[in-house]
Amino acid sequence: MSTFLNRLKVYAIGFAIGMVFVFFFFQNRGCSWLPGNRVKNSILDRVIVIPSTESNQLKAKGISEKDIIQLLNDGDVNFKKSKKDGSFKVYYLEKENLNIYFTLPEESFISEVRLGSQPLSKIKNSTTGTGKLIRFPKDDELVFTDTLSKVACEQRAFGMPQSRMILQSLKKNGEIDFSKSGLTVKPKAEHYLYFNDTQGRRIGAQAVWYKNKISIDRFDLPFPNDCQ
Numbered sequence: 001m002s003t004f005l006n007r008l009k010v011y012a013i014g015f016a017i018g019m020v021f022v023f024f025f026f027q028n029r030g031c032s033w034l035p036g037n038r039v040k041n042s043i044l045d046r047v048i049v050i051p052s053t054e055s056n057q058l059k060a061k062g063i064s065e066k067d068i069i070q071l072l073n074d075g076d077v078n079f080k081k082s083k084k085d086g087s088f089k090v091y092y093l094e095k096e097n098l099n100i101y102f103t104l105p106e107e108s109f110i111s112e113v114r115l116g117s118q119p120l121s122k123i124k125n126s127t128t129g130t131g132k133l134i135r136f137p138k139d140d141e142l143v144f145t146d147t148l149s150k151v152a153c154e155q156r157a158f159g160m161p162q163s164r165m166i167l168q169s170l171k172k173n174g175e176i177d178f179s180k181s182g183l184t185v186k187p188k189a190e191h192y193l194y195f196n197d198t199q200g201r202r203i204g205a206q207a208v209w210y211k212n213k214i215s216i217d218r219f220d221l222p223f224p225n226d227c228q
Helices: 002-024 035-044 052-060 065-074 149-157 163-173
Strands: 047-051 076-083 088-095 098-105 110-115 130-135 143-145 175-177 191-196 202-210 213-220
Touching (some): 035 065, 035 076, 035 088, 047 052, 052 130, 065 098, 110 130, 143 149, 143 163, 163 213
Antiparallel strands (some): 076 088, 088 098, 098 110, 202 213
């Protein structure tokens, strides 16, 4: 019996030391069951967007795109300054002198970046202007296009028959047009995206979030075509 108790004591000590390492050394390095990391993973599962209305202010404060992504890696979630309930959630992340809000609209594939210096009550879905797409989830098959013949025909017309090509263009020069999007539309939020085709022409695309994919069901082409 004494041998069992000694082994149990050694196990308990080892478990306690392990928990210390988890909470104090690795809390921002993949422990997805921690509340703060669950929030950050939810944000990183979206396309991170900087609205044009925030871009100049971020630059004026010397906040780069790299700083924003780094905050998601090793910043802390301040739940007291966040909006955790409802269909439109907002989370406040902080690290030293950097404070940023990240939005999580319901049924949407984007998360907007907002300066943390403004009141939480003023953080809403953007409805005007555009937004720059600065980070995408790590999924080479993230973009999915409708199998309708018209959509497939249009893809061939602008020289991107494979959805991966559209994803690469979105990563390079993609934008969301908030004035043509409907982030509160039910049952699925609607997103209107722009990207360049193989000839540098600006292509418009209507998309929704479906089964963790950006599902494009319509293109708007800036040139005549025979697709019906």
